[in-house]
Amino acid sequence: MIKKLEEISAQALRDLEAASTLEALEQVRISVLGKKGTLSDVLKTLGSVPAAERPAIGAAANEWKRKIEAAIETRKASLENAVLQAQLERDRVDISLPSRLPHRGSLHPITQTTRKIIEVFSRIGFDVVTGPEVETDFLNFEAVNIPADHPARDMQDTFFMGPGVVLRTHTSAVQMRTMRNQSWPLRILAPGAVYRNDSDATHSPMFHQVEGLWVDRDVKMSDLKGTLLFFAREMFGADAKIRLRPSYFPFVEPGAEVDVSCFLCRSKISDSCRVCKGTGWLEILGAGMVHPRLFEMAGYSEAVRSGALTGYAFGMGVDRIAMLLHGIPDLRLMFQSDVRFLKQF
Amino acid sequence: MRISWNWLSEMLDLGKVDGPQGLANLLTARGLEVEAIERQDQGLEKVITAKILERLPHPQADRLSICNVTTGTGDPLQIVCGAQNMRAGDTVALAQVGSLLPNGAKIEAGKIRGIVSNGMLCSEEELKLAETSEGIMILPAETPLGRPLAEILGRNDTVLVLKLTANRGDCMSHWGIARELAAALGQKPKRAALELLDFKKKGPISIHLDADEAAPQFFGCSIDHVKVGPSPEWIVKRLEALGTRSINNVVDASNLLLLELGHPTHAYDADKIEGGEIRVRTAREGETLPLLDGQTVTLSGAELVIADRERAIGLAGVMGGGNSEVQPGTSRIFLECAEFDPVRVRRAAFKHQRRTEAAQRFEKGIDPSALPHVISRLAGLIIELAGGEIRGACAAQTPSRISPKRPEIEVTPAYFEEFLGMPVSAEIAEPILIGLDCEVRKKGSQWRIIPPPYRLDLSIKEDIAEEIARSLGYDKIRERIPPLSSAPQSIHSAIQAARFAQTNRAKDSLMRAGLSETLNFAFTSKAWLAKFGMTSTAPLLNPLSEEHEVLVPSLIPGLVRNALECWRHHFGSEVVPIRLFEIRPTFFGTFEAIRALDEQNTGVEERWSLSFAVSGTRFAGGLRNEQGEVDFFDIKAILETLFESLGTKGVRFQPLSASRSKSNIQELFHPGKSVEVLAGKDVAGYFGLFHPGKARELKVPAPLWIGELNWEVLSRLSRPVYESPAFKTWSEFPPIERDFALLVGEGVTADKITQVALKAGRPLAKVAKIFDVYRGSQVVGGMTSVAVRVIFYDESRSLQESEAESASTQILEAWKKELGIQLRS
Structure with missing residues (x-):
């Protein structure tokens, strides 16, 4: 068995x-x-x-x-x-078939550039302030030392809405608003849309600025220069340089045009540089020491008399900086809402 | 402004300046920006004079000839030429091989129809010496050979194009620029010796200042027996180089003086001045004045005019009158050199749209001390050019000009270094100021600085600081980050900063939902708004065009236009997906007419909107049947996600069909597939399907989902950026789930079903959700089958089955009683 x-x-x-x-x-x-x-x-x-x-x-x-x-x-x-x-x-998938890709959203390059600028300045104590885009002639011009019939009004072709009402031509109006509503010391940054009656490849009737203002005792022009050098380095790289040239803006004295060294060719001047066109420098800023007339208009006269209340101000074109950073060839592309443009950023 | 290097060289020693580029750098560094440098010989560098030795026919082409030319030395050159007007012996302009001509042509050695050609014989047109020309340029026979053509033609100047700032009216002349450069170069500018006119020797014409301080000075001079005729060649060339056309010797003298000294002057035909008197007065309303440009203007009554006894003969500071013009044949002239109020001149120039060279200088202010000098120089120049003899000169001044007050600026020398943050001692500052023609009066450590009369822009100590800084160079200013003296009092700015941050949060949420931010202009056309049943209450007075005539009351018309444009620009058979959003202000005039209410308020309300337009596939990629098209629930998801990321509270969705409010914007939406967003009693906005009727009108090729929310309301209801979302705990005990298949009648909405369940199942029913909806043959007509899951739990203990059971019973009863819902058998 x-x-x-x-x-x-x-x-x-x-x-x-x-x-x-x-x-x-x-x-x-x-x-x-x-x-x-x-x-x-x-x-x-x-x-x-x-x-x-x-x-x-x-x-x-x-x-x-x-x-x-x-x-x-x-x-x-x-x-x-x-x-x-x-x-x-x-059991095989063809991995080369298209993916079920979600739509990728995007922020406008002007928004992104504005944020970058704010980020840099907020690190040295600047607050964001805002104001209306339809502004009084008083705050846009008169109070920032551009009285009626002043030749400096030619610098800014203005859109008018009614007696004493304009579309703001610069965000300097926001500075004056803030000064009139708030005491010093001030470290403010005013971003926003501004308007000028002008339109071509480099001028848009609506564009964007960020304006900065620092008001305190004993603020010197060297402080302005130091601040802008800090900005240039944070924004364009540690080896960025700045160059100030005397200029005129009615709301500052002394006034300066500020150039930043080309971030692409690093000012190794060559005619072929698409960013600086061979000049080595980018004109992106206007700046200067706050004109005492503005302190008077802000109601700071007492402080000015009793001690050395001074300040500096600067303004920059966001659209232009965004164009330079992204290599955008025509300003008009910014406002045409073409999805082929918007989705790139 | 255009500045001639050659002319400037007559006033200054430019030997130490590194050519025009060096001069441009120097000016720019001092705040006088040079935009361009124009060499007159540009493109003519390799064009030289040559003589045709012989002209032979081209063997291959009837219209061409072969010219053998000599440049005076070396072997003759063979040139093929297409022109017909030259002969052997002619002196011509030869573009040598390597030339890049002003018209862009590049000259290379080569063969033309088989014959070697070593250059080109040029026409005036090709050299941009004339607009058009026939044949090649033939030079006078005695012209030396082999010389640069530019030199032969006297085109050896370089013009600097300056972009002057509005404060430097004193630099709007060669003399002004020379003065500025002299300070930089440590020189004294040279000018011709001059004999001043004797203003006591009155002539036949008297001057009357009838406008007081609006015209505080007027100097006149009468000259008889002038011979009006063409100006000498050097003046014609100089004027042309600087952008002014030659007219006749008298007018040219006045224009030349404008460019030399920056002071506008005018010459009248003295015989046309009625009554032997000149008056500066305010115009009469409706008065007409024929101007030099041939047109007659009607005056408003605000302008200043120059008049004789009878009538206006000039628009003061802007343009002379056609009724007193110096013409060929004029023999007696009267010269004007005056000062006018800048504002009056500026307004008149704007009003009559004549921003002439004269007006541009007057409105920036001229040197009030220079008038006697200027008119004396003008008289001298005219006599030099047109002959004649002085009959007399006269002057009229208001007391403010007879004994002028000049501003005195008090400052301590230490101020410069303190304010500028650059090394400036008194020893450095003083010579700079003196070099700039300032007077420095010292009293102890206090300085009193008196600027020169032509520097109208210097009136406060900051102005003087700028003079020091730009003289030393802005590159000498130190660099530092200023210390923070104290925290800013930023209540005002904190509110704005928080709102700005919240706007960014909304933008980020929409971006994560796959939408692209766009920026449209704040203005649009009335016609486009009308297509949306909208009108703007905020029109512009001076729009760029009809496309930009009013400020937008809504962002939707712009976004719809964007969608249409994107579709229009897209090539191919697919409809390109649109996923756009915008957060920007909309504008509302709150009064009948827009005007400033006070210093800070315009009466135009700016209401920020959050708006979007979405259309197309649900996914950006993938196979077609998997992508699907966005529908209502995708849009609803975008908004729910937005509200969640913003922490928005108190917002409800209501079917548009149930809306109790009336608003034009509702007309833009499909009544059955759209939502009115409510915030308390207020309407916070709308979203849904763009109305199919409107879509057809506007040729919208695909279903378009749009929405517009009032960002003012939304941001108020959203969690402030400085608040953080609070942590919520969850139950550690297992829940009990019950699924119900319900038969639901017409008109009962999903949210009613879940609300009733949660209320009736309190406190254990924590979640109720719809997970399936079915209508069709398996369900009785008019009814919908709805599957609902209710989840019961308690945070502190495990539930008994019986508890869930009794809660379910209560829920079923409530459904039946309140909504007439039955269980599906």
């Missing part, structure tokens, strides 16, 4: 090795271990075996059963693995 068990078992192990599918394997299992399986059949005849031999045969039968079961499990795992492998062979 032991021999028969061995034969059956050996046959079973051979069969299940030969089973090439899970179904065939199951067939083998049933044919050996099932109720009517060969092994079961042998065990059913156990009763006819002398009692003394039974335990040994029983143990042997169980041993074989365990072996067969273990072999089935192993075979099953191997077959399952083969099935999975076969499945994985077939």
Whole structure:
């Protein structure tokens, strides 16, 4: 009987090795271990075996059963693995098909540049202030030392809305508003849209400025220069340089045009530089020491008389800086809302 | 302004200046910006004089000839020429190989129809010496050969084009620039010796100042027996180089003097001055005046005029009269050199649209001390050019000019260094000021500085500081970051800064939702607004064009236009997705007519709007069937995300169809697929599908979702930027979920179902959400099958099944009672 068990078992192990599918394997299992399986059949005849031999045969039968079961499990795992492998062979995506890309939003380059500028100045204590775009002639001109009939009014072609009402031509109006509503010391930055009656590739009837104002005791022109050098380095790189040239803006005295060294060619002057056009310098700022007339208009006269209340102011064209930073060739692109433009930034 | 290098050289020694470029650098560094340098010989550098030795026909072309020319030395050159007007023996202009002519032509050695040509014989047109010309330029026979053409023609000057700032009227002449440079170069500018006229020897014409301080000085001079005729060549050339056309010797003298000394003068035909008197008076309203330019103007009554006894003969400071013009044949002239009020001149020039050279100088202010000198120089120049003899000279001045007061500026020399932050000692400052013609009077440590009379821009100590700084160079100013003396009192600015930050937060949220920020002009056309049923209450008085005539009352018309433009510019069969937003002010005039209410208020309300336009696929990429098209719920998601990131509280959505307010903007929306956004009782805005009817009118090619929210309201309801969202805890105990399949009748909205469930299931029902909606053949007509999941939990303990069961029963009852909803069997 032991021999028969061995034969059956050996046959079973051979069969299940030969089973090439899970179904065939199951067939083998049933044919050996099932109720009517060969092994079961042998065990059913156990009763006819002398009692003394039974335990040994029983143990042997169980041993074989365990072996067969273990072999089935192993075979099953191997077959399952083969099935999975076969499945994985077939289960493929074409990874080169287009992705389900979400729409990528964007902020206007003018917004981004404004934020950069604010970030730099906020690190040395400047606060953001804002004001209306429709402004009184008084705050836009009169109070910043550009009285009616002054030749300096020619510098800014103005849009008029009614008697004494204009579209602000510069954010200097916001400075004056702030000074009139708030006492010194002041470190303010006024970003916003401004308007001039002019339109071509380099002039837009609406454009953007950031204007800065620092008012305190003993503010010197060297402070203005230091602040602007800090700005230039933070904005355009640690090796940026600035150059001040005397100029005239009615709200400052002394006044200066401020050039920043070209951030592309690093002022290695070459005619081919697309940014500075070979000059090595970028004209991006106007600046100067606050004209005492403005303090008078702000109601700071007392402070001016009692001590050295001084201040500096600067203004820059955001649109132009954004154009330089991104290499945008025509200012008009900024305001055409072409998605091909807007999505690039 | 144009400045001639040659003329300037007559006034100054420019030997130490590194040519025109060096001069330009020096001027720019002093605040007189040089925009351009124009060399008169530009393009003529390699054009020289040559003589044609022989002219032979071209063997290949009838219209061409072969000229052998000599430049005086070396071998003759063979040139192929297409002109017909030259002969052997003619002296001509030869552009040598390598020339880059003023018209842009580059001359290279080469063959023309098989014959070698070593240059080109030029026409005046090609050299930009004339607008048009016939044939090549033939020079006088005695012209020396091999010489640069520019030299032969006297085109050897260089013109500097200056962009003067509005404060430096004193630099609007060669003399003014020379004076400025003299200070920089440590020189004294030279000018011709001059004999002043004798103003006591009165002539036949008397002067009357009838306008007081509006015309405080008038110097006149009568000259008889002048011969009006053409000016000598040097004057014609000089005037032309500086942009002025030669007219005749008398007028040219006046114009030349303007360029030399910066003071406008005028010459009248003395025979046309009626009554032997000149009056400076205010014009009479309606009075007419024929001007030199041939047009007659009607005066408003505000202008200053020069008049004789009968009539106006000149618009003071702007332009002379045509009725007193010096013409060929005039023999008696009267010269004017006067001072007029800058504002009066400026207004007259604007009013009559004649911003003449004279007006530009008067409005910036002329040197009030220079008049006797100027008229004497003018008289001398005219006699030199046109002959004649002086009959008399006269002067009229108001007391303010007879004994003028000059400003005195008090300052301590230490101030300069303190204010500028650059090394300036008294020893440095004083010579600079003296070099600039300032008088420095010292009293102890106090200086009293008296600027020269021509520097009308110097009146306060800051002005003097600028003179010092620009003389030393702004590059000498130190650089430092100023110390913070104290914290700014920034309540006013903090509010604005917070609002600015909140606007940025909204922009970021919309960007994350895949929208691109755009910026439209604040102005648009009435016609475009009308297409949206809108009118603006904020028109411009002087718009750039009809396209920009009014300020916008809404951002939507601009965004719709953007969408249409983007679609129009897009090539290809796909409709390009539009995802635009804008946060900008809209403008409302609150009064009938816009005018300043006081110093700070315009009466124009600026209401910021947050607006968007969205259309097209839900995804930017992917296969078509996966992308889908944006629908109402995508738009709703954008807004819900926005409100969440802003921490906006108290905003409700209401179907547009249920709106109780009336507003034109509602007409822009599909009534069934749009929302009125409410904030308390106020309408905070609208969003939804652009009305299909409007879309058809405007040829919008795809469904366009638009929205406009009142940013003023929204930002007020949003969490202030300085507040942080508060942490909320969650339950650690497992929730129990119950799903219900409901049959819902017409008119019951999803939010009603969830609201009723949450209310009836209190306190354990914490979440109720709709997760499926079905209408169709499986459901009784008119009914909708809605699947709702309710989640029950307690933050502090585990729930019993029975508790969820009884809460569910309450919910079902409430649904049935309040909304007539039944469970779907």
